[in-house]
Amino acid sequence: MSASRIPIPEKGTDWPALRERLVAKGARDVDWRRARTAVYVFHAGDDVLQVAKDAYALYSSENALGPMAFPSLQSMEAEVVGMGLSLLRAPEGAAGSMTSGGTESILLAVKACRDEAASRGADTNGAEIVIPRSAHPAFDKAAHYLGLRTVRVPVAADLRADVAAMAAALTPRTLMIVGSAPCFPYGLVDPIAALSELAQERGVWLHVDACVGGWFIPFARRNGVAVEDFDFSLPGVRSISADLHKYGYAAKGASTVFHRSEAQWRHQIFTFDDWPAGGMTTPTMAGTRPGGAIAAAWAVLNYLGVDGYREKARLVCETRAKLCDAIRAMPGMLVHGDPRLGLMSYGSTQHDVFAIWGRLVRRGWFSGLTTEPRGVHQMLSPAHAGVADEYLADLRDAIAEVSASGETAKDTKAQYA
Numbered sequence: 348m349s350a351s352r353i354p355i356p357e358k359g360t361d362w363p364a365l366r367e368r369l370v371a372k373g374a375r376d377v378d379w380r381r382a383r384t385a386v387y388v389f390h391a392g393d394d395v396l397q398v399a400k401d402a403y404a405l406y407s408s409e410n411a412l413g414p415m416a417f418p419s420l421q422s423m424e425a426e427v428v429g430m431g432l433s434l435l436r437a438p439e440g441a442a443g444s445m446t447s448g449g450t451e452s453i454l455l456a457v458k459a460c461r462d463e464a465a466s467r468g469a470d471t472n473g474a475e476i477v478i479p480r481s482a483h484p485a486f487d488k489a490a491h492y493l494g495l496r497t498v499r500v501p502v503a504a505d506l507r508a509d510v511a512a513m514a515a516a517l518t519p520r521t522l523m524i525v526g527s528a529p530c531f532p533y534g535l536v537d538p539i540a541a542l543s544e545l546a547q548e549r550g551v552w553l554h555v556d557a558c559v560g561g562w563f564i565p566f567a568r569r570n571g572v573a574v575e576d577f578d579f580s581l582p583g584v585r586s587i588s589a590d591l592h593k594y595g596y597a598a599k600g601a602s603t604v605f606h607r608s609e610a611q612w613r614h615q616i617f618t619f620d621d622w623p624a625g626g627m628t629t630p631t632m633a634g635t636r637p638g639g640a641i642a643a644a645w646a647v648l649n650y651l652g653v654d655g656y657r658e659k660a661r662l663v664c665e666t667r668a669k670l671c672d673a674i675r676a677m678p679g680m681l682v683h684g685d686p687r688l689g690l691m692s693y694g695s696t697q698h699d700v701f702a703i704w705g706r707l708v709r710r711g712w713f714s715g716l717t718t719e720p721r722g723v724h725q726m727l728s729p730a731h732a733g734v735a736d737e738y739l740a741d742l743r744d745a746i747a748e749v750s751a752s753g754e755t756a757k758d759t760k761a762q763y764a
């Protein structure tokens with residue numbers, strides 16, 4: 348970011364005073380502790396938060412760049428990756444890594460796919476990744492960094508990946524196809540089984556972006572939520588990204604990327620030794636890797652266990668169902684597609700939904716927007732269970748106000764500019 352130049356204070360300040368200043372700086376932030384934001388923060392309760400914070404603090408100086416120096420972190424990462432492989436029904440011999448977030452996990456899966464193709468003699472320069480229009484921009488970022496090209500294919504009428512259209516978009520230059528579980532804009536799980544068949548038929552790599560659902564869907568399914576297979580049980584799935592700092596409820600800076608085989612995973616690794624300090628081998632993008640993020644993820648996984656995650660998934664799914672049912676019953680309002688998890692987007696056939704969003708923000712409810720179709724985006728946490736009624740009451744008021752005032756998105760933009 349651009350910033351004006353500020354000298355470092357000549358003299359230090361004591362911690363209590365600094366702490367006070369830090370707390371004051373947060374005064375204008377969204378009120379996530381009271382579940383007022385449905386994006387950016389995944390609040391699973393004060394107890395979970397405390398476990399993550401304490402574990403992070405215990406390992407905040409340790410560095411996973413050095414597994415020989417820190418066997419502690421190496422074993423924690425191996426356990427976290429192992430639990431993910433088991434949860435996502437990976438075959439024997441599968442492998443994975445912890446990363447800093449979904450974007451890095453996706454970047455590494457794309458790199459591994461590209462380098463594996465190159466190892467077979469393919470010309471990868473400008474090669475293609477075919478993705479649904481609803482896929483996360485992390486794929487475009489990965490393609491940009493790695494000298495590839497994304498081809499975005501419009502979604503089907505149900506807002507999920509259009510497998511036939513994706514099949515038609517494949518060319519001899521296609522290396523990878525992608526499905527999301529679920530996609531960010533609508534919270535819908537793409538038809539991964541059909542994509543898996545397509546990948547096998549055409550000999551391309553299928554990556555499943557389960558950044559949102561990887562550490563959530565298996566628990567929701569155990570609660571009886573109807574979601575189709577999306578994991579390594581489908582033979583065409585070559586790699587999966589799954590974020591721990593979303594529905595794993597870990598501290599920020601924690602995701603996982605999994606590969607069907609260790610040989611595949613090896614294409615993620617970067618090795619270099621032509622400099623004066625010996626060989627450097629890193630399996631992820633980062634050099635230094637924060638020990639705190641690994642320890643916090645390990646601790647929260649063990650703190651919650653399957654029972655804890657199932658209970659959190661129950662709360663999230665029930666809240667989403669409650670919001671969907673109530674919104675569908677409001678005149679002129681609709682939910683986009685048929686979301687089954689904790690992510691949803693709702694719109695309107697009558698009112699300007701961006702103006703409704705503006706009224707909700709004014710009441711302290713922060714969330715994202717979708718543009719195709721226009722909608723209010725909600726990524727729900729367990730903490731939202733306690734505020735759903737209040738939210739719906741405010742939504743009804745917001746709709747009434749927008750309807751009475753004839754307010755449009757343009758007016759909203761002016762108010763918030």
Ligand SMILES: Cc1ncc(COP(=O)(O)O)c(C=O)c1O
Pocket residue numbers: 447448449450451483485527529530531556557558559590602
């Ligand atoms: C489906 C999906 N994929 C990838 C990402 C990127 O994750 P991160 O922000 O951790 O890099 C997100 C983020 O919301 C996402 O929803």
